[in-house]
Ligand code: ARG
């Protein structure tokens with residue numbers, strides 16, 4: 001009886017209080033959770049993580065390229081990130097003769113490092129709360145457009161006023177759904193050279209088979225070096241540049257981690273939606289994700305069929321397949337996790353509690369949810385159509401080229417037309433390099449069939465409805481005729497058509513007709529109403545966010561991820577994804593070779609020979625754990641997201657113990673509903689990484705630059 005009572009008393013708390021493991025905190029606001037972190041084992045202070053007065057950990061964390069994280073590990077600009085984050089660079093230096101993807105690459109001195117045009121890393125110099133300035137003059141009465149315009153003007157003004165050096169930049173970003181604004185002063189370095197990358201059989205061991213999955217056995221890392229101008233400031237690539245001297249770099253722990261140890265991750269998570277309404281959760285879980293999964297199921301199956309049969313296709317489609325599969329697998333996990341954690345029910349309970357509290361205070365904010373509910377009634381079906389549309393349209397590979405080429409149809413001047421048409425050839429050549437028409441052909445027929453069958457006739461673009469009737473819903477037949485004639489499905493035909501553009505034939509090309517037929521309808525029937533509804537939803541979400549913070553006072557509110565620098569902390573711990581299954585927190589090299597033995601024919605499980613030799617001889621040097629094995633990866637309850645890839649994983653003393661690279665798919669709903677019983681981030685053990693650098697690659701000289709903690 002007593003137990004039941006306790007349970008009842010605790011229940012609301014369970015629903016409403018963020019567990020210590022949940023949260024992606026802005027480093028500038030860490031003071032408020034410093035105590036919690038220390039209670040969980042952290043030995044340092046908020047000031048050690050972020051300080052404007054002294055060097056701190058934030059000086060060793062960078063935004064890498066478009067959307068990953070990297071960390072400094074030496075006084076000479078040495079930086080770690082994931083293999084999958086540096087993949088594009090590694091690939092760009094690779095040829096059939098020097099295949100760095102397969103063989104790996106290691107510079108044996110600074111001269112051998114490879115430059116990477118277009119790649120940059122960004123440091124956060126400081127951040128500042130500028131909410132009051134950005135919102136000055138903003139009144140409740142303003143329309144959304146007026147508000148947005150005023151904020152834009154205020155942001156421009158505040159950006160101009162912030163003190164910074166000429167080589168620094170300022171960005172002001174909205175937080176808490178546009179209720180708060182923070183300014184970031186940043187420094188971007190553009191001379192970032194590749195130092196080393198393991199072969200794919202180590203960096204991406206497990207490939208797509210293991211992506212998002214635990215247990216994992218890959219060392220998903222590569223190493224770059226950041227260079228500055230001779231004056232230590234950001235500079236374009238030059239031979240005269242010098243290795244960047246960071247204000248801070250992470251010491252590397254050789255002691256490893258144990259179950260239950262405190263861990264923290266410092267990086268740039270991309271996007272989460274922890275405070276959305278039940279209507280939005282319903283949309284993601286019951287409409288958006290299932291649609292995307294269904295259409296990608298078809299796409300991936302057809303791609304794989306041909307990739308398995310033909311090596312050229314396998315290589316052409318490797319990266320496309322990985323990209324399509326990455327989202328597909330994540331969403332499958334997200335739906336499973338949302339259902340398993342009763343996310344929708346929990347939101348509904350939370351919302352009725354919210355309304356009750358608002359009502360008790362005699363206030364009106366409960367109406368926000370009523371209004372959101374009304375909008376979602378119209379928004380959900382329309383937005384679901386948009387999801388169908390975009391998965392189908394983007395799934396037909398050549399449509400983007402047709403759409404781009406359609407712009408020629410508006411050029412009246414013949415000379416100009418010719419010039420513009422010629423300009424399209426080089427880009428198209430790149431596209432066709434990784435294209436096989438027979439694959440696109442099958443996929444187009446399958447996707448249009450799904451689209452035409454799943455959407456009501458009055459919700460199909462009229463052009464597709466006509467085709468549906470004309471071909472009696474036989475999309476294979478439609479595709480067969482189409483692929484015989486269109487210039488967009490064959491480079492030779494396309495090139496000839498661009499060298500001699502004829503508007504009449506071009507405008508009758510089936511691909512132009514399809515691209516136009518679909519996009520005209522989309523631009524008139526879907527985009528405008530969806531856009532209007534999103535504006536209303538955004539504005540209601542902004543009010544809802546404030547109201548949640550006002551009434552749900554026992555809950556800890558951290559701002560949703562938005563690609564800004566965050567700290568999250570947790571513990572090294574396994575979990576039980578399903579009844580009867582328990583995942584342990586570590587993996588070892590044993591498991592890597594076991595996977596190969598179980599599926600010797602799976603190319604994702606091809607192991608590296610050198611690694612195997614070391615394994616047989618147990619030649620582990622100083623990198624083995626206490627149990628005498630090489631620990632490969634570990635999982636922990638850090639709240640991470642896409643963009644956290646490459647992030648430093650640190651112990652209680654702020655020493656590097658791993659590199660974050662993924663999450664367990666059973667917990668990918670963490671972007672919407674973090675649940676510590678199911679959500680884990682996956683990291684490569686830093687000792688495995690150093691073992692590969694030293695023993696496999698023979699680049700142990702790099703360790704001399706690092707600060708190893710024994
Ligand atoms: N799941 C990882 C993250 O979302 C990507 C891992 C890349 N590796 C792969 N085999 N596709 O980015």
Ligand code: ASP
Pocket residue numbers: 068640641642643644645661662663
């Ligand atoms: N793999 C992701 C990334 O590349 C990380 C994640 O989603 O957990 O950022």
